[in-house]
Amino acid sequence: MIGLLYYDPYFWVTIPGILIAIWAQMRLSSAYGKQSRVGTARGVTGAHAARHILDRNGMANVEVYRVQGHLTDHYDPSKRAVFLSSEVHDTPSIAAVGIAAHEVGHAIQHKTGYAWLGMRMAMVGVTGFASKASWFILMAGMLLANMSPRGGLGRTLMFWGIVLFAVTVAFQVITLPVEYDASNRAKRELERLGIIIPEERAAVSSVLSAAALTYVAGMVSAILELLHLLLIFRGQRSNDDR
Numbered sequence: 001m002i003g004l005l006y007y008d009p010y011f012w013v014t015i016p017g018i019l020i021a022i023w024a025q026m027r028l029s030s031a032y033g034k035q036s037r038v039g040t041a042r043g044v045t046g047a048h049a050a051r052h053i054l055d056r057n058g059m060a061n062v063e064v065y066r067v068q069g070h071l072t073d074h075y076d077p078s079k080r081a082v083f084l085s086s087e088v089h090d091t092p093s094i095a096a097v098g099i100a101a102h103e104v105g106h107a108i109q110h111k112t113g114y115a116w117l118g119m120r121m122a123m124v125g126v127t128g129f130a131s132k133a134s135w136f137i138l139m140a141g142m143l144l145a146n147m148s149p150r151g152g153l154g155r156t157l158m159f160w161g162i163v164l165f166a167v168t169v170a171f172q173v174i175t176l177p178v179e180y181d182a183s184n185r186a187k188r189e190l191e192r193l194g195i196i197i198p199e200e201r202a203a204v205s206s207v208l209s210a211a212a213l214t215y216v217a218g219m220v221s222a223i224l225e226l227l228h229l230l231l232i233f234r235g236q237r238s239n240d241d242r
Contacts, residue, residue, distance in 0.1 A: 010231040017221030024217035031210035035095035041197045046088040046100035053104045053189045062107050073099050075106035077121055082107060098204040101190050105182030116177045123171050130167040137161035138229065145236050155236060162229050169226050172219040179215045183208040
């Protein structure tokens with residue numbers, strides 16, 4: 001989008017993030033595809049695993065629902081419910097059990113007052129606004145800055161657009177420990193409750209590790225994009241000062 005309004009000599013900064021994101025998605029697709037075809041020794045589906053972990057952690061009031069879509073699994077703290085995609089909900093596979101347990105890990109975080117989850121929940125509203133508004137403000141700022149010989153209002157808009165984008169970057173940074181902790185809780189609960197056997201531990205870990213890499217990639221991409229925007233802003237200031 002930036003290239004449509006502004007000659008962008010700094011685009012190269014974002015390339016590593018793009019490549020990492022592609023690699024992480026390929027890793028996830030490969031791990032999920034492989035382990036979704038491997039059944040669990042206990043024959044437990046994702047839904048049964050989620051329900052068992054919830055009940056054994058005193059969360060019988062947290063419901064488990066089936067939703068449409070591919071890898072649309074999530075925990076909704078406002079509804080205190082776990083939502084599992086049909087393929088995870090109904091399938092007795094290593095991948096399904098691992099992903100279901102991961103989402104229950106978020107429910108356990110919520111119950112125990114895990115601080116990083118609390119921070120992420122507190123930021124959801126402002127991050128939603130910031131992610132939508134930042135690019136609109138940035139595009140308007142760049143357009144106006146290019147039209148004005150001294151930057152003026154355009155440069156001011158660019159600054160505030162970058163500030164809003166920085167909020168989304170902070171959200172990505174906070175999300176990372178939340179996701180890794182949920183995966184660690186998932187693996188502990190699956191083993192503690194005997195839902196998986198010891199021989200299945202590595203396979204479950206491969207799926208959860210691949211999923212976590214997508215969050216790492218998202219964070220790296222966001223940080224590099226922020227650097228990209230700062231370089232553009234600095235370049236605009238240098239041009240205005242000439």
